[in-house]
Amino acid sequence: MQYKNLGRSGLKVSQLSYGAWVSFGNQLDVKEAKSILQCCRDHGVNFFDNAEVYANGRAEEIMGQAIRELGWKRSDIVVATKIFWGGNGPNDKGLSRKHVIEGTKASLKRLDMEYVDVLLCHRPDIQTPIEETVRAMNYVIDNGWAFYWGTSEWSAQQITEAWGVAERLDLIGPVVEQPEYNLFSRHKVEVEYLPLYSNHGMGLTTWSPLASGVLTGKYSKGEIPPDSRFALENYKNLASRSLVDDVLRKVNGLKPIASELGVPLSQLAIAWCASNPNVSSVLTGATKESQIQENMKAIDVIPLLTPDVLEKIEAAVQSKPKRIDSYR
Known part of the structure; x- marks a missing residue:
């Protein structure tokens, strides 16, 4: 495993990381979470991501209990959680000073931790002045x-x-x-955020490298495996938006490239995300140890992404966003 600085900060995060979205609380309990988390650690992962909204807080409880029972040294790992959707009350959501502080305290209680390493604003809050949010986040840090x-x-x-x-x-x-970042979702990372990397030293921890599983190739015939994310009731709408003919055709176009390199398509897709120099860590998801073992091998695929291979990938997906300076 390689470790990269989180942007311009001194914090080092594993190039591949694990996120609790969907899995913890929806598909996995504490016992299963322990085996998943330990498998990640065995592969060098030190960065684990969560949010107050995941499984209505249950994901944080499961992660906290699993880490406690595993007996990990707190300084060995980097834990992130996100604040925005904390409940149904008028002040239980958003990025007001009130919710940032109360939401953070509630998250820490669920995680059973004195601190998280990274606290994220889960979405922008257009109803709260950004100054109020910046001051609140600094209060949390102080x-x-x-x-x-x-x-x-x-x-x-x-x-x-x-x-x-x-x-x-x-x-x-x-x-x-x-941000979301994968072969089908690129504009923010590759165009919109460009000034942020040099001006402010922003790092990225990107999510959905496999486009919710589409880039594993398992949906290529349009069929939904019963144990997959798209089989879950909450994700049926996402499935109907994602599994369109044009996308599936492009996924099929990537398969020969992965075969030529002798790697699964999923590893190729994850390695492609991690190879972007502005990406500090790629968040992966998994419900089985075997999936983690496969995902983590993507580290070995990064050096195989030569300019020639990257060109073939671009030809297959045709998703490269236009840079502002190339509009003419």
């Missing part, structure tokens, strides 16, 4: 409840505004953004 803060699915403009507030008030700005 109290030792988190060491770093960041954003998830914010626009470059919103992140730039947050940095402007932080610099004006001599506060800590966001060090990381957590």
